[in-house]
Amino acid sequence: MPTYEATVSAPVNIACIKYWGKRNTSLILPTNSSLSVTLSQDHLRSTTTSSTSQEYAPGDRLWLNGREEEIVTGGRTQVCLAALRQWRKEVEEKDSAAPKMSEWPLRIASYNNFPTAAGLASSASGLAALVYSVSQLYALPQTPSQLSLIARQGSGSACRSLFGGFVAWEMGTRDDGSDSLAVQVADHGHWPEMHALICVVSDAKKGTSSTSGMQKTVATSSLLQHRIHHVVPARMEEISRAILARDFTTFASLTMQDSNQFHAVCMDTSPPIFYLNDVSRAIIAVVEELNRASLAQGKGMVAAYTFDAGPNAVLYALEENMHVVVHTINQFFPQTQDFPDPFGMLASPAGAGARPEGFNTSVVREGGWEKGAVSRLIHTRVGDGPRRLADEESLLTREGVPKTLA
Amino acid sequence: MPTYEATVSAPVNIACIKYWGKRNTSLILPTNSSLSVTLSQDHLRSTTTSSTSQEYAPGDRLWLNGREEEIVTGGRTQVCLAALRQWRKEVEEKDSAAPKMSEWPLRIASYNNFPTAAGLASSASGLAALVYSVSQLYALPQTPSQLSLIARQGSGSACRSLFGGFVAWEMGTRDDGSDSLAVQVADHGHWPEMHALICVVSDAKKGTSSTSGMQKTVATSSLLQHRIHHVVPARMEEISRAILARDFTTFASLTMQDSNQFHAVCMDTSPPIFYLNDVSRAIIAVVEELNRASLAQGKGMVAAYTFDAGPNAVLYALEENMHVVVHTINQFFPQTQDFPDPFGMLASPAGAGARPEGFNTSVVREGGWEKGAVSRLIHTRVGDGPRRLADEESLLTREGVPKTLA
Numbered sequence A, B: 001m002p003t004y005e006a007t008v009s010a011p012v013n014i015a016c017i018k019y020w021g022k023r024n025t026s027l028i029l030p031t032n033s034s035l036s037v038t039l040s041q042d043h044l045r046s047t048t049t050s051s052t053s054q055e056y057a058p059g060d061r062l063w064l065n066g067r068e069e070e071i072v073t074g075g076r077t078q079v080c081l082a083a084l085r086q087w088r089k090e091v092e093e094k095d096s097a098a099p100k101m102s103e104w105p106l107r108i109a110s111y112n113n114f115p116t117a118a119g120l121a122s123s124a125s126g127l128a129a130l131v132y133s134v135s136q137l138y139a140l141p142q143t144p145s146q147l148s149l150i151a152r153q154g155s156g157s158a159c160r161s162l163f164g165g166f167v168a169w170e171m172g173t174r175d176d177g178s179d180s181l182a183v184q185v186a187d188h189g190h191w192p193e194m195h196a197l198i199c200v201v202s203d204a205k206k207g208t209s210s211t212s213g214m215q216k217t218v219a220t221s222s223l224l225q226h227r228i229h230h231v232v233p234a235r236m237e238e239i240s241r242a243i244l245a246r247d248f249t250t251f252a253s254l255t256m257q258d259s260n261q262f263h264a265v266c267m268d269t270s271p272p273i274f275y276l277n278d279v280s281r282a283i284i285a286v287v288e289e290l291n292r293a294s295l296a297q298g299k300g301m302v303a304a305y306t307f308d309a310g311p312n313a314v315l316y317a318l319e320e321n322m323h324v325v326v327h328t329i330n331q332f333f334p335q336t337q338d339f340p341d342p343f344g345m346l347a348s349p350a351g352a353g354a355r356p357e358g359f360n361t362s363v364v365r366e367g368g369w370e371k372g373a374v375s376r377l378i379h380t381r382v383g384d385g386p387r388r389l390a391d392e393e394s395l396l397t398r399e400g401v402p403k404t405l406a
Helices: A076-094 A122-137 A144-154 A156-162 A210-220 A222-244 A248-267 A278-296 A319-332 B076-094 B122-137 B144-154 B156-162 B210-220 B222-244 B248-267 B278-296 B319-332
Strands: A003-011 A013-017 A022-024 A034-038 A045-053 A061-064 A067-069 A106-112 A166-170 A181-186 A194-201 A304-307 A313-318 A374-381 A387-389 B003-011 B013-017 B022-024 B034-038 B045-053 B061-064 B067-069 B106-112 B166-170 B181-186 B194-201 B304-307 B313-318 B374-381 B387-389
Touching: A003 A122, A003 A156, A013 A156, A013 A222, A013 A248, A013 A304, A022 A210, A034 A156, A034 A222, A045 A122, A076 A122, A076 A144, A106 A122, A122 A144, A122 A156, A144 A156, A144 A181, A156 A166, A156 A181, A166 A222, A181 A222, A194 A278, A194 A319, A210 A248, A222 A248, A222 B222, A222 B248, A248 A278, A248 A304, A248 A313, A248 B222, A248 B248, A278 A304, A278 A313, A278 A319, A313 A319, A319 A374, B003 B122, B003 B156, B013 B156, B013 B222, B013 B248, B013 B304, B022 B210, B034 B156, B034 B222, B045 B122, B076 B122, B076 B144, B106 B122, B122 B144, B122 B156, B144 B156, B144 B181, B156 B166, B156 B181, B166 B222, B181 B222, B194 B278, B194 B319, B210 B248, B222 B248, B248 B278, B248 B304, B248 B313, B278 B304, B278 B313, B278 B319, B313 B319, B319 B374
Parallel strands: A061 A106, B061 B106
Antiparallel strands: A003 A045, A003 A387, A013 A034, A034 A166, A045 A106, A061 A067, A166 A181, A194 A313, A194 A374, A304 A313, B003 B045, B003 B387, B013 B034, B034 B166, B045 B106, B061 B067, B166 B181, B194 B313, B194 B374, B304 B313
16 A cells, blocks of 8 residues: 655744734634744745555654654644544545545654754744645645644644745634634745844743743733734734835834733733843844934834744844844854854945944943853745645655654 | 021832823823832931021022032922922911011922932932922921922922822822822821832843833833723722731732833833843742742732832832841842841841742742842831921031031
């Protein structure tokens, strides 16, 4: 009997309008819509191979980064696989020639090309890759938006990783979650100049997990209710318009405001949740000063910062301004790890001299930060959605075990 | 011709429900009511002598901590003095025997017994002392609440320093500010066990001034509006009830929530305002853990933290629990300055051993904080309102110059 398989990669996404709070924790239905930029898989990706065969021993098996993970009954992975099998069943019912894969065991291996230490939400790209790979294996006719319904139940923000470009997760209103899905606002070709710089910030203490943190905010923050009902809906509209108009200053302004408001509602939680530390604050001060100085010269904003549930900054800037951002961060926050500099920013002749006139260096503490306060930089850009890869890229042997273990 | 004078002292107050935002910046009318604890003048006070004489050279003069300050026409001090003179005029109109002091020059010297570095709002105690000393000099019949109307126009939170104990600043609704005044919720004798520990936290960078910061929040934070209209009114009621019932756990819970929400709206400002630093966050973590462990044992909360527009913590605790707080802070945050320990906390036999069972020391970063992250501690308690002092305490010579300069 043949073995069927599909290998895909899926991207990381970083929200500009933040998801924080569930109205239904089992279906993962959010309290507000959110919007993200999909980052290029050339730099950051989860690669996943799913395979199935009638010959496999019973039971599904899953390996993450070479380590087998238990697929817990009723757990998030199993919920996703059950939903995908259900859709496969519909394919099989319509086409009697289609192999009855829905009844066969699955073998899935997934691998992230970025370290957990980078503080990126690997669950988003990982779950998107899992759902996309099985959907390819099963030759499902569903659209990415429909697949996002399943990815969402694996890990909320994973639903946004099923598209490239600029992606909205519409919160929906139905109780069954059937309208809580991802839609593409614009693809990556619409605004390819959108670059991102991830600044990995060291933190002595592990913060609150986002899963438990957001529900504490829902339970105790009075400000969250105002954010949900009165702030986010308008911001979703505004940032979508800014993206379509390629209006970086509006995009940046809304992105920074929403990051700050997300951390504000975390602080309004009892007990308060803090994800930003003094280094995060210092990065904010530098970006705000770059923008202030640039606006004072009648130009647009240079960059936007955004922070998820941790101290790492993601800075968005247009390609033409990114060398200023890289030089500035590099100067004030010397890293411990060499910067790979994939776009040749440090070689750029413009260099630090291109900082807007009037930039006030006193916003950074005297003497600058010690080496390693920012441990590493990752430079990437907006990118496309999940990719089907060639069979040679398979992570599994024909027997359905990870090649790294075989 | 005789010289008349009055010497007074006035206390510092620390808000539990925070004042942040003016609806009228010239009259200093707040966007929400606030509530504070008046701290004992045995430890922290502004002392002020006001004197007047027909013989003085024309023009009022003012010295703060031995340095002469210009009384700017139309400035805050002049506004207060003009209002006090108006009330003196009414006294003189009713009693023709009363000296016509309202027409004479004033000499005012004021002195704070705490360094500016302590990060306490010296303007509150200073303005309260100024207003109270002139009211005593002028033998005004007005009540402390009426005097608070004038102090408020000198420095908003100064109005709360005209009373001892637990003091509400009612925001009022009238456009002329005539109902925006301080009232006493309970005097210091109602709950004398209320102690306070000020933890002076070093900060490399000077933060945004509260005057400019609060108006940026009013202009840009959408969350502030929700706080003003929907959160603070209920909290004012609840904390007043908790004070009257001497319910420390409710008092502490509301105090911490309101401090956190104040800093949340600061963060929701564009650009964001940060007053807390990593040391402030660490103090929060320690207090939250003391409370968590105590509540887990079926006991009440141990302490409450509150932070104004800076990184310094003020911790409230009942006298019986303050030794645990002092020992804990002392252990995790070794100071550079000796702790005067006026209540003999470190000599207390209970000591650190009295920390609630189950206290998890891992909330503090490994190895603890470096010496001086908290530079000094000041232990005080709830105290009384402004005091009229004996003439021997006068800060001025008969010629109306500060004794320190004579």
